[in-house]
Amino acid sequence: MHDEIEIIDTLRSGDVARAIAMARATIEARPDDPQALRVLAIALSMAGQPGEAHQALDRAIALAPQDSSLYYQRAALLVSENRSGDAQPALERSVELNPNELRSYVMQAQLALGQGNLDEADRLARLAARINPDHPWLMTIQGLVLLHRNQLPEAHKLIARGAQLAPDDIQTRYALALSFLAQGHLAFAEQAFRRVVAKNPKAVGIRHMLADVIRRQERPAEAAEVIEEGLALDDNFPPDVLRYAGELWLVANQHERALPLLRRAVAGMPDDRVAMDALIEALRRKGDKAQARDAVEDMLKASPHVDGLWSARLSFEPEGGDVAGIAARWREAVPESVHPLHVQMWQAIQDGDRAASRALAEQIIEREPGHVAAQSEIIEQLFNSDPAAAVAHIQGLLPQIPDPENRRMVLAWLGRAQDRAGQYADAVDTWAQVQAITGPKAVPLPPASGDARTWPPVVEVEVAGSRPVFLYGPPGSGAERLVSTFLHNFGKRMAVDRNSDQPPQDPLQFPQTATRLASGELDAAMAVAGWRGVLPQRGLASGAAPIDWLSWWDNALVPVLREGLPDALLLLVLCDPRDMLLDWLQRDSFVRHEAGTPAQMATWLATVLDQIAALVEGNYVAHRVVRLDGIADDAAAIASAVGASLDAPMSPAPALGPGRFPAGRWREYREALAEPFATLAPVARRLGYPDN
Numbered sequence: 001m002h003d004e005i006e007i008i009d010t011l012r013s014g015d016v017a018r019a020i021a022m023a024r025a026t027i028e029a030r031p032d033d034p035q036a037l038r039v040l041a042i043a044l045s046m047a048g049q050p051g052e053a054h055q056a057l058d059r060a061i062a063l064a065p066q067d068s069s070l071y072y073q074r075a076a077l078l079v080s081e082n083r084s085g086d087a088q089p090a091l092e093r094s095v096e097l098n099p100n101e102l103r104s105y106v107m108q109a110q111l112a113l114g115q116g117n118l119d120e121a122d123r124l125a126r127l128a129a130r131i132n133p134d135h136p137w138l139m140t141i142q143g144l145v146l147l148h149r150n151q152l153p154e155a156h157k158l159i160a161r162g163a164q165l166a167p168d169d170i171q172t173r174y175a176l177a178l179s180f181l182a183q184g185h186l187a188f189a190e191q192a193f194r195r196v197v198a199k200n201p202k203a204v205g206i207r208h209m210l211a212d213v214i215r216r217q218e219r220p221a222e223a224a225e226v227i228e229e230g231l232a233l234d235d236n237f238p239p240d241v242l243r244y245a246g247e248l249w250l251v252a253n254q255h256e257r258a259l260p261l262l263r264r265a266v267a268g269m270p271d272d273r274v275a276m277d278a279l280i281e282a283l284r285r286k287g288d289k290a291q292a293r294d295a296v297e298d299m300l301k302a303s304p305h306v307d308g309l310w311s312a313r314l315s316f317e318p319e320g321g322d323v324a325g326i327a328a329r330w331r332e333a334v335p336e337s338v339h340p341l342h343v344q345m346w347q348a349i350q351d352g353d354r355a356a357s358r359a360l361a362e363q364i365i366e367r368e369p370g371h372v373a374a375q376s377e378i379i380e381q382l383f384n385s386d387p388a389a390a391v392a393h394i395q396g397l398l399p400q401i402p403d404p405e406n407r408r409m410v411l412a413w414l415g416r417a418q419d420r421a422g423q424y425a426d427a428v429d430t431w432a433q434v435q436a437i438t439g440p441k442a443v444p445l446p447p448a449s450g451d452a453r454t455w456p457p458v459v460e461v462e463v464a465g466s467r468p469v470f471l472y473g474p475p476g477s478g479a480e481r482l483v484s485t486f487l488h489n490f491g492k493r494m495a496v497d498r499n500s501d502q503p504p505q506d507p508l509q510f511p512q513t514a515t516r517l518a519s520g521e522l523d524a525a526m527a528v529a530g531w532r533g534v535l536p537q538r539g540l541a542s543g544a545a546p547i548d549w550l551s552w553w554d555n556a557l558v559p560v561l562r563e564g565l566p567d568a569l570l571l572l573v574l575c576d577p578r579d580m581l582l583d584w585l586q587r588d589s590f591v592r593h594e595a596g597t598p599a600q601m602a603t604w605l606a607t608v609l610d611q612i613a614a615l616v617e618g619n620y621v622a623h624r625v626v627r628l629d630g631i632a633d634d635a636a637a638i639a640s641a642v643g644a645s646l647d648a649p650m651s652p653a654p655a656l657g658p659g660r661f662p663a664g665r666w667r668e669y670r671e672a673l674a675e676p677f678a679t680l681a682p683v684a685r686r687l688g689y690p691d692n
Contacts, residue, residue, distance in 0.1 A: 004026075004035050004036065004038075004039045006022065007019050007022045007023050007026070007039045007043070008039065008042075010022060016043060016046050016047045017047070019039075019043045019046075020040065020043045020044065020047060023036060023039050023040035023043050024040065026039075027040060032063055033063075034059075034060040034061075034063040034064040034067060034070060035060075037056045037057065037059050037060035037063070038056075038057065038060050038069070038070060038073050040053075040056045041053040041054070041056040041057040041060065041073065041077065042073070044056060045077050045080060050077065050081050053077055054074075054077065057070065057073060057074055057077065061074070066097055067097070068093075068094040068095070068097040068098035068101045068104070069094075069101070069103075071090045071091070071093045071094035071097065071104075072090070072091070072094045072101060072103050072104050072107070074087075074090040075087035075088075075090040075091045075094065075104070075107055076107070078090065079107070079111070084111050084114070087107070087111070088108070088111070091104045091107055091108050091111075095108075100131050102128055102131045102132055102135060102138075105124050105125075105127055105128035105131070106124075106128055106135070106137045106138060106141065108124050109121045109124035109125050109128065109138075109141045110141060112124060113141060113144055113145065113148075116148075118145050118148055118149065121141060121144075121145050122142075122145050125138060125141045125142045125145065129142075134165070136161075136162040136163070136165040136166035136169060136172050137162070137166075137169075137171060137172070138162075139158045139159070139161050139162035139165070140158070140159055140162040140163075140171055140172050140175045142158050143155045143156070143157075143158035143159035143162065143175060143179065144159070144175055144178070146158065147159070147175075147178065147179060147182055152179070152182055152183050155179055155182075156179045156180075156183065159172070159175045159176050159178075159179045160176060160179070162175065162176075163175070163176040168199070170196055170199050170200055173192055173195050173196045173199070174192075174193075174196050174206065176192045177189050177192035177193045177196060177209075180192055181213065186213055186216055186217050187217070189213050190210065190213045190214060190217070193206060193209060193210035193213060194210060196210075197210055197226075201229075201230065201233055202230070202233055202234050204230060204234070204237055204238065204241060207226060207227060207229075207230045208227065208241050208244065210226050211223040211224070211226040211227050211244070211245070211248070212244075214226060215248060215251075220248045220249070220251040220252040221248070221249070221252035221254065223248050224245045224246075224248035224249045224252065224254075224257070227241060227242075227244070227245040227248075228245060228261075231245075238268075239264070239265045239266075239267075239268030239269040239272070239275070240265070240269070240272075240275075242261045242262070242264050242265040242268065243261070243262065243265035243269075243272070243274065243275040243278060245258075245261045246258040246259075246261035246262035246265060246275075246278055246279075246282065247278050249261065250278060250281060250282060250285075255281075255282040255285040255286060256286075258278070258282045259279075259282045259283070259286070262275060262278050262279040262282055263279065263295075263299070265278075265279070266279050266299065266309075267299070267302065267303070270299075270303045270306040270308070270309065271306060271308065272308075273308055276306075276308035276309070276311075276312060279312070280312045280315060283295060283296070283312075283316070284315075289316050289318065292316045293313065293316045293317070296309060296312050296313045296316060297313070300313065300333075304333040304334075305333060305334050306334075307330075307334060307337050307339050310326070310329075310330040310333070310334070310339070310340070311339070313326055313330075314326055314327075314343065323343065323347055324344070324347055326343075327340045327343040327344045327347065328340075328344075330343070331344070336367075338364045338367050338368050338371060338374075341360050341363055341364045342364060342371075342373060342374070344360050345357050345360040345361055345364065345373070345374065345377060346373075348360060349377065354381060357377055358377065358378065358381055360374075361373075361374040361375075361377040361378050362374075362378065365378070369397070369400050370397075370400055370401060370406070372406070372409075375397060375410075376413075378393065379393060379394060379413055379417070382417070383416070383417060383420055387417050387418075387420035387421035387422075388421045390413075390417035390420070390421070391414065391417045391418055391421055391423065391426075394410060394413050394414040394417055395414065397410060398410055398411070398414070404437050404439065405437075405439060407437065408434055408437045408439070411430055411431075411433050411434045411437075412431075412434055412586070412587065414430050415427045415430040415431045415434065415586055416586070418430060419586070424668055424669050424671070424672045425671070425672040427586070427672070428585070428598065428669065428672040428673060431585045431586050431598075432585075432597060432598060434586075434588075435585065435588075435595050435596070435597075435598075435601075438592065438593075438594050439592065441592060442592045442593060442594045443591060443592070443593055443594065444593065444594050445593050445594065445595060445596075445604050446511035446514070446551075446552035446554070447511060447514075447515070448514075448554060448607045448608070448611070449514035449515045449517070449518040449554050449555075449556040450518065451514070451517070451518040451554065451555050451556040452555075453555070453558075454614075454618060454620075455558060455562065455618065455620045457618065457619040457620075458562055458619055458620060458621055458622055460622045461566050461567055461622075463567045465544075465545075466493075466544045466545040467545050467567050467568060467569055468545040468546060468547075468548070468565055468567065468568040468569070469545070469546075469547040469548070469568070469569050469570075469571055469646070470547075470548050470550055470561065470568060470569070470570050470571065471483070471486070471547060471548065471549045471550065471571045471573070472549075472550040472552075472553040472570070472571070472572060472573070473572065473573030473574065474553075474574075474580060474605055474608050474609065474612075475580070475584040475588075475590075475591075475593065475595075475601075475605070476575075476579070476580035476581060476582070476583035476584030476585075476605075477573045477574055477575055477580055477628065478573060478575065478583070478628045478632045478660060479549070479573040479590070480590045480657065481628065481632060481638055481653075481656045481657070482571070482573055482626065482638065482642055483496060483549055484635075484653040484655065484656055484657070485635070485638055485639050485642055485650060485652070485653045486547050486642075487653070488651065488652075488653040488654065489639075489650050489651060490541075490544075490547060491541060492539065492540050492541040493540060493541045493544050493545075493546060493547055494546075494547045494549070495538055495540055495546050495547060495548045495549060496549055497538055497539070498548075498549055498550065498551045499549070499551055499590060499591050504534045504537070504538050505534060506530045506531045506533065506534045507522065507526070507527040507530040507531060508527070508530075508531055508548070508550060508557075508560075509551070511552050511554070513527065513556075513557075514552075514554035514556040514557065515556070517556040517557065517559065517560070518556040523559075524559040524560045524562075524563045524564040525563075525564055527557075527560045527564065528560060528564035528565055531560075551591060553608065553611070553612065554608075554611060555611045555614065555615055555620070558615065558620045558621055561621040561622070562620065562621050566622075568621075568622065569622050569623065569624065569646075570615075570621050570622065570623040570624075571623070571624050571626065571642075571645060571646075572612060572616070572623060572624070572625045572626070573625075573626050573628060574609075574612070574625055574626070574627050574628070574687065575627055575628045575629045575632070575663065576629060576663065576664070576666065576684060576689045577605060577606070577609055577680040577683055577684045577687065577689070578666035578669075578673075578677050578680055578684060578689075579629070579661065579663060579664065579665060579666045580605060581598070581601060581602055581605055581666070581673070581676060581677075581680060582661060582665060582666050582669060582673070583660055583661060584601065584605075585598055585601065586661075587658070598673060598675075598676045599675055599676050599679070601676065602675075602676030602677070602679040602680050603679055605680065606679050606680050606682075606683050609680075609683040609686075609687065610683050610686070612687075613683060613686045613687055616687075617686075624645035624646070625645075626638075626641050626642060626645055627641075629663040629664075630662075630663045632656075632660045632663070633656065633659050633660060635652035635653050635654075635655075635656055636652040638652070638653070638656070639651060639652040639653070667692070
């Protein structure tokens with residue numbers, strides 16, 4: 001016969017088999033002892049025998065149906081089996097039999113916390129506090145409730161006190177780690193997680209959290225090793241954790257150690273695109289394309305139905321390789337997939353076989369009506385052969401496109417088709433719909449400062465070497481074509497970051513600067529100092545003055561260039577204002593604006609162009625004007641015009657982007673855009689363009 005405490009101590013030592021034998025011996029000696037049966041149930045549960053554990057507990061409860069601790073033990077077994085919902089009646093029975101059964105209140109609170117029911121967890125914790133307010137588990141629960149409510153200092157005080165009272169308890173240590181993590185104390189969180197992992201080394205989730213805390217401290221290799229240490233104890237890790245470890249090794253530039261983990265991750269979740277991309281990257285870094293192809297082929301033998309593996313196989317096919325053969329194999333292996341059809345369509349387009357590409361596009365659309373590439377191929381062919389049919393096709397497609405960004409793209413196709421078909425009023429209506437779908441990244445149009453000051457003509461200063469150049473063109477002017485030319489000729493001297501996700505934080509970035517300059521709140525010297533102050537952070541070439549692409553212009557900036565940067569040159573890009581409006585309306589400016597209706601766009605554009613006209617007429621600052629009328633799609637002509645403006649030879653940019661409407665196309669829209677064009681007519685005359 002063995003004492004229950006001795007059996008529990010044996011369990012804690014890890015010798016579960018001996019503990020079971022001891023418990024059975026005790027029951028043979030005392031078959032009516034419910035506590036011996038309770039201990040046997042615990043041991044059987046730890047041995048992975050839940051059915052036998054519940055049978056032992058059933059016998060114990062039959063012997064002592066009024067013993068609240070046995071119902072608590074029933075709930076604990078069910079929770080360990082991930083059957084928390086089934087545990088609730090046992091906990092309620094335990095409390096009913098013994099209102100002072102603290103453990104049952106604590107477990108109920110823990111379950112409520114796990115379900116995100118903070119109010120219920122708080123209520124149960126308050127009930128339990130009447131029994132023993134200083135119990136470490138109770139303090140931990142109360143602290144976790146506060147932690148979830150973002151009351152971090154109060155939460156940490158309770159959790160730390162609980163951990164102090166029970167320094168070796170896994171639950172209190174885990175909560176302490178979470179508290180440190182919530183406060184951003186990564187090193188302390190790491191140490192707390194390490195103590196939890198040391199107590200429970202096979203806890204995959206906590207090991208994963210420990211690895212992530214280490215990664216956040218920029219130690220990816222050490223983080224990956226934490227996971228691999230767990231793999232040595234239990235090889236049955238979830239695929240997403242294997243993927244994470246592989247990604248960590250990639251970050252640590254150790255692709256050889258990443259490969260086996262990522263192969264296992266892909267094998268375990270072959271449809272996971274993130275795991276597949278990580279595996280492809282590891283194979284790419286290995287540098288042996290033949291070996292990479294062989295590796296992917298091996299995986300395809302095991303999982304031929306996975307599209308991602310076929311994509312990976314294509315990515316390692318050498319130039320001029322058997323793309324068609326791979327696509328055919330892919331199509332045979334995954335006949336329901338549109339992806340091999342897409343590859344075959346692309347191949348037909350490359351080969352110039354538009355009949356085949358059209359047939360393949362139609363097959364794709366039968367399966368996936370919203371497939372962008374297939375729809376684009378059909379519409380592109382209809383544009384050239386039958387624009388009216390293209391209009392009808394796109395109108396039939398629109399009801400199937402609920403996503404705003406995709407709908408915006410399809411509406412742009414429709415407007416282009418209507419233009420080709422001569423349906424000008426309909427095209428304007430469609431483009432107005434496009435402008436109305438602004439999206440989250442759209443920015444308001446810069447407001448005009450109203451600054452109407454005049455200045456005497458500037459006297460240009462002699463400049464030795466390069467001079468700062470500020471480039472500006474209103475929406476629809478084609479200024480981005482000059483940017484392509486400058487990038488080709490000057491590389492990092494050309495600053496394009498004002499239209500990026502990380503623009504420079506200088507006065508010339510913010511349209512409010514114009515109003516501040518006009519009111520006197522800001523002066524030219526302050527604006528120039530702010531501009532110069534951030535130049536070193538913009539990644540520009542050193543030793544040469546920058547070419548800065550401005551996203552707005554207002555004549556309130558004249559003193560900045562005239563007084564603060566007398567050696568600078570303002571390069572203005574223009575064309576007929578009515579062509580500008582038409583181009584802006586049908587395909588956006590380089591930056592998407594909350595532009596409003598065509599009439600509102602014309603009013604704003606006229607205001608900006610009137611300021612530019614005043615600047616040019618009065619020669620307020622050193623400037624040049626590049627007009628793109630008739631040359632917007634001619635890279636050589638643009639290079640020549642820019643070179644002449646800067647008195648420097650320029651070579652043509654290799655690409656300018658999508659083609660523009662030809663100069664004067666606005667005349668086709670005189671009726672459809674009569675009111676906006678009337679708004680622009682005075683400034684068009686002022687800039688030298690004819691009325692008709």
